[in-house]
Amino acid sequence: METRRFLIANSLSDGAAYHFTWSSLDTAPARFAHTHDYYELSLIERGAAWHWVNGETALLSEGALLFIRPDDRHWFRARRRTGCRIINVMFRTESADHLVARYGDDLAGRYFWTDAAMPEVHLMRGPRMERAINTALELQTARRSLARIEDFLLAMMTRVVDYAVTGHAAMPPWLAMACQAAQRPEVFRRGAAGFVASAGRGHEHVCRMARRHLGITPSVYVNRIRMQYAAMALGSSDQSISSIALDCGIENMSHFYKLFRAHYGVTPRAYRTVHARNPVQPTGGASTARMPAQPS
Structure with missing residues (x-):
């Protein structure tokens, strides 16, 4: 198939x-593929689309958010049965x-x-x-300034995207659905x-x-989600560590501690000490000043 290169100077x-x-999107197949001299962020807002990219074809469902690089050779077409709005x-x-x-610590790689063969795709739900839609649509009527696009990109990459559900544009739909399902406690408690x-x-x-497609095994993927769940519970509840481990589906406390330390670099108890502090309603400690009694 012929490949053409698009230039951003012709669009801005x-x-x-x-x-x-x-x-x-049109339902007809593209007559040529294209690359470009710019970055491109695409969100399947409604329906579904076929995406041919770097020699592979994938069906992208509603909620697919793609980070397309300049040298990605690709084209889209709508799925006939559903149509597609992008x-x-x-x-x-x-x-x-x-x-x-x-912000290399958050964004690099x-x-x-990414150096992967396929562009990265994240799956948005609920x-x-x-x-994601609201953040993107704010650009439609905003002043098209450098500050605005930078603000948008940081918002999408650090506040919208779900880090746990990551793959690339050729991920099979059944695998994407398994990634989504793994976010639910009734699924991740069962492990791989x-x-x-x-x-x-x-x-x-x-x-x-x-x-x-994920670069890791199902076991590693699920344990990552389990530890995120555990960290949230440690920082926001008084639940015992053993109870949190059981909620994650892990009965062996030694294994739980080993997994947690591998993900966060500290023990669950140390993590709780740092992240459970409440500066608005402190419950004690050396840095808490004694205040006079107040009427109820």
């Missing part, structure tokens, strides 16, 4: 830092590259800056999907077995595809 009006479109934002590479230089059951495929096949 004078002084604009980004180009925004919100449109319905939000697309394109902007100069230099508008975002300095963000990764400044991810989003637009309130996170609504937040819960993930495999949600995928509805054989264990070996699921493990092989998880390594290909």
Whole structure:
């Protein structure tokens, strides 16, 4: 298939830092693929689309958020049965590259800056999907300034995207659904077995595809979600550590402590000491000043 290269200078009006479109995709196959000299963020807002990228084809469902790089060779077309409405934002590479230089700990090796063969895709659902749409649509009527596109990118990458549900544009839909299902306690409590059951495929096949598309095994993926759940509970409740471990589906406390330390670098107790402090209503400690009694 012929490949053409698109230039952002042909899309931006004078002084604009980004180009925004919100449109319905055609169902006809593309006559050519394209690359471009800019970054492109695309969100499947409604329906579904076929995406051909770097030699592979995937069906993108509603809520797919793609971080497309300049040299990704690709094209979209709507799925005939559902149609597709897509939000697309394109902007100069230099508008975002300095963000990764400044916030490397959060952004390096991810989003637009991954070396993977396929562009990164995140799957939005529920309130996170609504937040993604609302954040993107704010660009439609905003002044198309550099400050505005930088604010948008940081919001999408640090406040909207769910880090736990990450893959790339060629991820099979059944694997994406298993990733979504693994967010639920009734699934992650079962460990890798819960993930495999949600995928509805054989264990070996699921493990092989998880390594290909996620870069990790189902067990590692689920344990990451378990530890995020544990950290949230430690920082926001008085629940005992053993009870939290059981809520994560882990009965062996030694194994729980080992997993937690591997993810956060400290023990669960140390994590709670730091993250459970309440500066508004402190409950005690050396730094808490004694205040005179107040009438009830």
